[in-house]
Amino acid sequence: MINYVDPARVSGLSVRTITGGDSGDRRVHIAYPFMAGAPLLNEKLRRTVTGWLDRFTRGTTGKPSTCGSGGPTGHLGDAPLIRPELNVDWQLSAASDQVIGVRLRVGESTGADWSQVRTTLWYDRVTGQALDSTGLLRDAPALAELAGLAGRKLAGTHAVGNPLAITPEAALFDSLAFNPRGDLVVEFDGHQVTSSPDRVAVAVPAAEIRPLLSATGARAQRAATDPASAPPPTPVKTAKETFGDAAAGGLPAESSQAGTVDCARARCVALTYDDGPGPGTRRLLDVLAAHRARATFFTSGGNASARPELLRRMMREGHLVANHTWSHRDLTSLPDGKVADQLSSAQYAITRVIGRPPGLMRPPYGAADGRIASIAGGMGLAVVRWSVDPEDGPPADPRIVADRAVARAERGSIILLHDVHASAVGATPEILRRLRERGYTFVTVPELYGTGGMRPGGIYDSGDDQGKSGKRITP
Numbered sequence: 001m002i003n004y005v006d007p008a009r010v011s012g013l014s015v016r017t018i019t020g021g022d023s024g025d026r027r028v029h030i031a032y033p034f035m036a037g038a039p040l041l042n043e044k045l046r047r048t049v050t051g052w053l054d055r056f057t058r059g060t061t062g063k064p065s066t067c068g069s070g071g072p073t074g075h076l077g078d079a080p081l082i083r084p085e086l087n088v089d090w091q092l093s094a095a096s097d098q099v100i101g102v103r104l105r106v107g108e109s110t111g112a113d114w115s116q117v118r119t120t121l122w123y124d125r126v127t128g129q130a131l132d133s134t135g136l137l138r139d140a141p142a143l144a145e146l147a148g149l150a151g152r153k154l155a156g157t158h159a160v161g162n163p164l165a166i167t168p169e170a171a172l173f174d175s176l177a178f179n180p181r182g183d184l185v186v187e188f189d190g191h192q193v194t195s196s197p198d199r200v201a202v203a204v205p206a207a208e209i210r211p212l213l214s215a216t217g218a219r220a221q222r223a224a225t226d227p228a229s230a231p232p233p234t235p236v237k238t239a240k241e242t243f244g245d246a247a248a249g250g251l252p253a254e255s256s257q258a259g260t261v262d263c264a265r266a267r268c269v270a271l272t273y274d275d276g277p278g279p280g281t282r283r284l285l286d287v288l289a290a291h292r293a294r295a296t297f298f299t300s301g302g303n304a305s306a307r308p309e310l311l312r313r314m315m316r317e318g319h320l321v322a323n324h325t326w327s328h329r330d331l332t333s334l335p336d337g338k339v340a341d342q343l344s345s346a347q348y349a350i351t352r353v354i355g356r357p358p359g360l361m362r363p364p365y366g367a368a369d370g371r372i373a374s375i376a377g378g379m380g381l382a383v384v385r386w387s388v389d390p391e392d393g394p395p396a397d398p399r400i401v402a403d404r405a406v407a408r409a410e411r412g413s414i415i416l417l418h419d420v421h422a423s424a425v426g427a428t429p430e431i432l433r434r435l436r437e438r439g440y441t442f443v444t445v446p447e448l449y450g451t452g453g454m455r456p457g458g459i460y461d462s463g464d465d466q467g468k469s470g471k472r473i474t475p
């Protein structure tokens with residue numbers, strides 16, 4: 001097990017998000033950290049993820065977006081539409097005043113198969129340098145020695161055809177980190193050194209690896225063994241374990257401050273912001289506060305854990321914080337257990353920050369069917385999609401986003417925006433001003449439904465819905 005650090009404890013850390021696909025053929029969601037005062041790390045991270053995005057985009061250009069297959073369980077004759085998907089999420093494998101380790105997990109599918117690779121980048125705060133994993137090692141002979149050590153360890157525990165096949169290539173040793181004992185954990189992606197599609201990892205004991213480390217490597221090893229960087233609690237895997245029988249039995253969805261607006265009388269719309277918190281979220285909250293408008297934030301678990309102070313501010317100011325899964329995978333492409341993990345990990349992360357379990361979830365890309373709704377319902381979550389998409393993805397002009405939102409809004413609309421997109425943040429003052437002129441009131445999603453409430457497991461696209469279930473949409 002690699003050491004992981006709770007990102008909320010690292011000051012100056014925020015998250016950058018690149019998304020696409022709510023209305024397109026490809027699913028793209030990339031989240032990666034951004035460190036104040038670490039320009040070379042930020043640049044290396046940005047170049048790494050945009051490199052993956054470019055390759056994915058080129059590789060999927062011109063391919064048909066439909067790819068019929070039996071797909072995961074639960075589709076019962078309704079063959080899912082599988083779209084190419086790229087997903088990047090991250091963890092901190094170390095963080096001290098001397099060093100930061102960022103582990104990126106890249107999942108990709110261009111059809112039915114999902115493949116995943118991992119890369120760990122390092123930043124040395126003493127020298128200001130950003131390094132690949134092999135930068136933890138003293139020199140090329142040290143890498144050769146590590147390859148030999150890893151090969152022998154692996155041969156002892158896994159069915160490796162030929163341990164000598166583990167050559168001292170930087171590409172093979174691109175994900176190195178330490179466990180809390182100071183052992184170096186070498187991760188290999190599926191098919192790299194074994195015939196298995198699964199990741200394999202070996203730990204080289206602290207004392208054996210120490211002479212092979214560079215100065216940065218020694219700092220990284222110290223950071224991992226420092227008790228101050230103990231890992232956060234492991235996410236609990238099921239809603240029932242996390243929240244007890246109440247969640248499994250279905251808690252009613254709730255606003256943070258419901259009941260102040262009667263949408264049976266008022267002309268209500270619900271502004272919703274997905275994928276954050278992001279770089280513009282603080283400014284967005286200022287705008288909403290200035291206009292006395294409430295909104296619903298569908299936050300991803302990874303971003304929520306990194307920016308807990310923003311979630312707490314949302315709740316304090318009367319907004320609703322809701323679940324947008326842990327890492328934004330297309331849930332309809334995942335088996336039941338993985339769907340539950342995506343939801344419960346985010347549920348746990350958000351609950352830990354705001355002190356209550358969210359009652360709403362939004363499926364990434366709007367992709368939900370009866371199976372997803374029923375798993376969400378089992379965790380006390382209603383499924384919320386949208387009725388108005390002003391298409392705020394880059395490079396949208398904020399004025400055009402505002403025009404589209406205003407033109408398409410009607411009573412009971414659920415409007416899809418993204419606080420990770422500068423265009424949405426920029427458009428919001430204009431949307432608020434013009435819709436208010438037309439007599440609209442801005443409420444959280446559950447307020448649209450008043451005393452009728454929302455049902456866990458119901459699917460809601462607008463205020464007119466009674467919580468239909470089981471119909472698949474393809475945005």
Ligand code: NI
Pocket residue numbers: 274275324328364365
């Ligand atoms: Ni999203």
